[in-house]
Each structure stands twice: as structure tokens, then as C-alpha cells.
Amino acid sequence: MTKASYGLARIVELHGEDYFAVHGCYASEQRILFDIGRCRTSKMGGHRYRCTKCGKEEIAYNSCRNRHCPQCLGSKTGKWLAARVSEL
Numbered sequence: 859m860t861k862a863s864y865g866l867a868r869i870v871e872l873h874g875e876d877y878f879a880v881h882g883c884y885a886s887e888q889r890i891l892f893d894i895g896r897c898r899t900s901k902m903g904g905h906r907y908r909c910t911k912c913g914k915e916e917i918a919y920n921s922c923r924n925r926h927c928p929q930c931l932g933s934k935t936g937k938w939l940a941a942r943v944s945e946l
Contacts, residue, residue, distance in 0.1 A: 865928070866927075866928055867894050867895050867896075867897050867899070867929065870892075870895035871895045874891050874892070874895055890926050893922035894927045894929075897922040897927050897930060898920070899919055900919060902919055902920040903919070903920050904920055905917070
């Protein structure tokens with residue numbers, strides 16, 4: 859199975875402004891999509907990690923931590939919702 863080349867963040871980055879212009883959105887909805895579009899990119903900042911043995915460096919970008927973001931909390935939201943449904 860291969861990783862998708864376009865995730866929600868990339869689609870929002872490419873087409874978000876056009877979508878807002880045509881459909882309009884509440885400010886809260888725009889903020890959600892804006893956060894998702896920046897998630898785990900250099901725009902959110904990040905941390906540089908270096909291996910103490912070999913010196914190899916990797917950058918880990920910060921997440922948006924928005925509950926609607928499929929990269930961040932989307933799976934946790936789904937698990938929470940499933941737990942609430944089972945309570946009913």
C-alpha cells in the first residue's frame with residue numbers, strides 16, 4: 859500500500875482560498891482549515907533532533923492539534939465518539 863501523495867492539508871493549501879471565495883465560510887471554519895493546511899509543516903515550526911552516536915539530524919514539525927485534523931486528533935476523536943456511542 860502506498861502513501862497518498864495528496865492529503866487534506868495539501869488540498870487545503872492548494873485550493874483553500876478559492877473555496878473560501880466561492881462558498882464563504884465562518885471565521886471558525888476558516889481557522890480550522892488554515893490550521894489543517896499548516897499542520898506538520900515548517901509553517902508551524904518544529905524541532906531538530908540529532909543522534910548522539912552518528913550525528914544524523916531529523917526535523918520534526920509541530921502539529922496543529924486541531925480536533926478536526928486527520929493527522930493529529932482525528933483518530934482520537936473517532937475513538938472518543940465510539941466510546942460515547944457504546945455508553946448509550
